[in-house]
Amino acid sequence: MQRGRGKVRDTTITLAHGSGGKAMRDLIQDVILGAFNNPLLAPLEDQAVIGLHELARGGDRLAFTTDTFVVHPLFFPGGDIGQLAVNGTVNDLAMSGARPLYLSCGLVLEEGLPVETLRRVTQSMRAAADLAGVSIVTGDTKVVERGAADKLFINTAGLGVVPTGVNISASRARAGDQVIVNGYLGDHGCAILLARNELALETEVETDCQPLADLVATMLSVCPDIHCLRDATRGGLATVLNEFAQASRVAIRLHENALPLREEVRGACEILGLDPLYLANEGKLVALVPAAFAEPLVAAMRAHPAGQQAAIVGEVVEAPAGVVMLNTGFGGGRIVDLLVGEQLPRIC
Amino acid sequence: MKFIDEFRDPVKAQVLLKEIEQLVGRIERARALPRPLQIMEVCGGHTHAIFRYGLKQMLPPAVEFVHGPGCPVCVLPMGRVDDCLSLAEQPGVIFTTFGDALRVPGSKQSLLQAKANGADVRMVYSPLDALKLARENPQREVIFFGLGFETTMPSTAMTLLAARRAGVRNFSLFCNHITIIPTIKAILDSPDLHLDGFLGPGHVSLVIGTQPYEFIAGHYHKPIVIAGFEPLDLLQSLWMVLKQLAEGRSQVENQYARVVPATGNRAALAALQEVFELREFFEWRGLGSIDHSGVRIRAAFAEFDAERKFSVPNLKIADPKACQCGEVLKGVIKPHECKVFGTACTPETPLGALMVSSEGACAAYYNFGRIDISGLRGNAPELERRAAV
Numbered sequence: 001m002q003r004g005r006g007k008v009r010d011t012t013i014t015l016a017h018g019s020g021g022k023a024m025r026d027l028i029q030d031v032i033l034g035a036f037n038n039p040l041l042a043p044l045e046d047q048a049v050i051g052l053h054e055l056a057r058g059g060d061r062l063a064f065t066t067d068t069f070v071v072h073p074l075f076f077p078g079g080d081i082g083q084l085a086v087n088g089t090v091n092d093l094a095m096s097g098a099r100p101l102y103l104s105c106g107l108v109l110e111e112g113l114p115v116e117t118l119r120r121v122t123q124s125m126r127a128a129a130d131l132a133g134v135s136i137v138t139g140d141t142k143v144v145e146r147g148a149a150d151k152l153f154i155n156t157a158g159l160g161v162v163p164t165g166v167n168i169s170a171s172r173a174r175a176g177d178q179v180i181v182n183g184y185l186g187d188h189g190c191a192i193l194l195a196r197n198e199l200a201l202e203t204e205v206e207t208d209c210q211p212l213a214d215l216v217a218t219m220l221s222v223c224p225d226i227h228c229l230r231d232a233t234r235g236g237l238a239t240v241l242n243e244f245a246q247a248s249r250v251a252i253r254l255h256e257n258a259l260p261l262r263e264e265v266r267g268a269c270e271i272l273g274l275d276p277l278y279l280a281n282e283g284k285l286v287a288l289v290p291a292a293f294a295e296p297l298v299a300a301m302r303a304h305p306a307g308q309q310a311a312i313v314g315e316v317v318e319a320p321a322g323v324v325m326l327n328t329g330f331g332g333g334r335i336v337d338l339l340v341g342e343q344l345p346r347i348c
Numbered sequence: 349m350k351f352i353d354e355f356r357d358p359v360k361a362q363v364l365l366k367e368i369e370q371l372v373g374r375i376e377r378a379r380a381l382p383r384p385l386q387i388m389e390v391c392g393g394h395t396h397a398i399f400r401y402g403l404k405q406m407l408p409p410a411v412e413f414v415h416g417p418g419c420p421v422c423v424l425p426m427g428r429v430d431d432c433l434s435l436a437e438q439p440g441v442i443f444t445t446f447g448d449a450l451r452v453p454g455s456k457q458s459l460l461q462a463k464a465n466g467a468d469v470r471m472v473y474s475p476l477d478a479l480k481l482a483r484e485n486p487q488r489e490v491i492f493f494g495l496g497f498e499t500t501m502p503s504t505a506m507t508l509l510a511a512r513r514a515g516v517r518n519f520s521l522f523c524n525h526i527t528i529i530p531t532i533k534a535i536l537d538s539p540d541l542h543l544d545g546f547l548g549p550g551h552v553s554l555v556i557g558t559q560p561y562e563f564i565a566g567h568y569h570k571p572i573v574i575a576g577f578e579p580l581d582l583l584q585s586l587w588m589v590l591k592q593l594a595e596g597r598s599q600v601e602n603q604y605a606r607v608v609p610a611t612g613n614r615a616a617l618a619a620l621q622e623v624f625e626l627r628e629f630f631e632w633r634g635l636g637s638i639d640h641s642g643v644r645i646r647a648a649f650a651e652f653d654a655e656r657k658f659s660v661p662n663l664k665i666a667d668p669k670a671c672q673c674g675e676v677l678k679g680v681i682k683p684h685e686c687k688v689f690g691t692a693c694t695p696e697t698p699l700g701a702l703m704v705s706s707e708g709a710c711a712a713y714y715n716f717g718r719i720d721i722s723g724l725r726g727n728a729p730e731l732e733r734r735a736a737v
């Protein structure tokens with residue numbers, strides 16, 4: 001493709017930016033290449049061609065994932081949709097123990113989106129990719145008519161390599177395993193709720209959006225035999241643990257007092273009648289590990305910037321299989337079930 | 349939040365639990381009851397807290413909570429939900445309501461499903477948000493679906509007063525507010541009832557005070573204690589009820605005095621008086637029609653009354669035959685004893701309303717209590733040791 005120095009002069013996205021003509025080429029040159037530039041993307045072929053030898057050095061299996069990001073509002077305290085789209089996919093790769101390497105980026109733009117917004121988002125994606133050590137090497141852009149999408153949707157797919165010997169799966173939990181999280185729960189869900197500005201709450205909570213691959217590498221160096229690992233995104237800690245309990249046919253017992261929760265998040269949940277165990281996170285993982293490794297693992301995680309509030313929050317027991325329970329800090333107990341639909345604030 | 353932690357102190361809880369056990373022993377010896385003591389918590393917020401903190405597991409088996417009619421979403425009859433849908437589907441209408449009313453099933457669909465099918469249904473956190481929407485969309489008609497007991501009534505009333513002051517013309521209220529006293533009375537008059545005492549609703553009492561409950565203690569000779577919502581509040585209130593029973597007293601006591609004044613809230617009561625009047629009858633899901641248990645908007649505020657402004661079909665739809673919600677509400681059976689509990693009726697496919705809101709007794713049983721986790725009091729011995737020191 002010809003390397004013209006196109007510069008986008010329009011202030012908003014129009015259907016012409018998706019037409020395949022000059023306006024589209026300028027948009028890609030200026031906004032996309034301007035942000036993501038790297039040797040694999042620069043030729044602007046329809047695909048990125050990646051050397052196998054490079055991949056094979058990192059391990060013996062490929063990890064491959066995709067996710068689509070729609071969030072309202074696009075910018076919220078501590079983050080934005082672009083950062084989310086990179087970290088979400090990076091973290092999905094990392095939860096297999098893989099080292100994430102390459103991402104694709106598919107953009108769906110609504111006619112009328114300010115070009116400046118797209119610029120901010122792609123630059124934020126670049127910054128997040130740099131931080132996570134991945135390159136965005138291929139992509140696609142579509143423009144849809146006003147009303148056919150909500151401003152901006154992003155799809156990212158990712159490739160990573162799983163080191164030899166690492167074998168993480170939701171079905172590997174065993175009685176005696178300890179449940180570990182890497183920090184405060186529910187920040188992202190709470191930040192989004194507050195950013196929608198439907199509540200007259202003064203509290204400011206920032207998203208916890210962050211890449212977790214490096215933390216996982218650190219964890220694997222201490223405990224190569226992590227049994228289960230997952231990032232607790234939509235549905236929160238409760239949903240992930242229910243999935244583990246069911247896949248492994250075990251029970252999981254949580255200790256309410258051990259759960260790391262910010263006062264602000266606890267307070268907002270209290271007022272809205274929401275349960276922080278189900279709030280979304282974007283930079284939190286849950287690991288089930290053999291008991292002997294739990295304490296050294298937490299110590300190593302706390303020394304890492306992405307795991308400073310790491311804690312052991314529960315353990316795996318045999319029965320009743322498939323069930324997650326909570327020892328309330330008050331001395332009682334209850335079931336922590338899968339949620340039906342989304343959490344709706346209670347009336348009073 | 350320090351304030352809250354004080355009401356969740358597990359060591360204090362153990363002390364209270366010991367005393368509760370002793371009181372229960374005393375009552376049992378005196379009465380030789382063939383059945384457990386049944387204490388009804390009227391308020392859905394209490395039901396929720398009981399399950400959330402696992403209080404059921406902590407209590408001696410001889411004490412049972414009966415989950416009363418206090419979840420306003422749960423007692424909404426199906427016909428009323430259908431009325432909402434017909435309002436929401438009128439052209440130009442923005443229909444607004446609280447989050448947990450969205451999932452209540454009507455005879456054909458819920459408000460959430462209607463929204464997915466194109467009706468402009470929006471969740472708000474307060475009626476004032478709905479009024480704001482009306483001012484921002486002058487060419488649309490904004491209807492607020494007001495429901496709930498005296499807890500939510502004052503904010504609805506104040507919103508109507510504000511709408512009138514501001515001369516807003518495109519705002520109205522579909523009023524489904526209900527009032528607590530006739531409801532408790534209807535329950536007490538039910539012949540199959542075994543209740544021994546009541547935990548009175550904290551938030552409602554904040555508005556109406558404690559005096560309106562006198563008939564429960566005086567006429568029906570049942571103890572009632574107005575209770576707060578923290579787990580220690582609930583345990584302490586239960587302890588106060590049991591103490592009355594052990595000493596053969598029946599009185600209205602106020603455990604939640606830090607919030608609830610005996611005379612209620614004058615300003616709120618005045619707003620209610622100005623805006624609302626009692627309806628002759630109001631239909632409850634599971635309980636049938638209860639005289640004077642609902643309120644409507646006074647004629648002076650007719651322009652804000654969705655029932656006058658639009659044509660509301662006012663449908664009467666019988667509850668599904670298999671539903672035993674009424675018996676659960678009165679404490680005659682436990683949720684899991686209902687024939688369709690957990691089979692035809694689950695939170696995904698609620699047949700009865702008690703399965704809908706997380707404050708509903710059946711949903712709470714299903715989510716938190718359907719599996720026996722009585723072995724879960726793992727740290728109780730340690731706590732008891734600390735309590736003994």
Ligand code: SF4
Pocket residue numbers: 670671672673674676683686687688689690693698699700701702703710
């Ligand atoms: S299980 Fe369903 S039908 Fe039965 S009482 Fe509960 S809510 Fe009503």
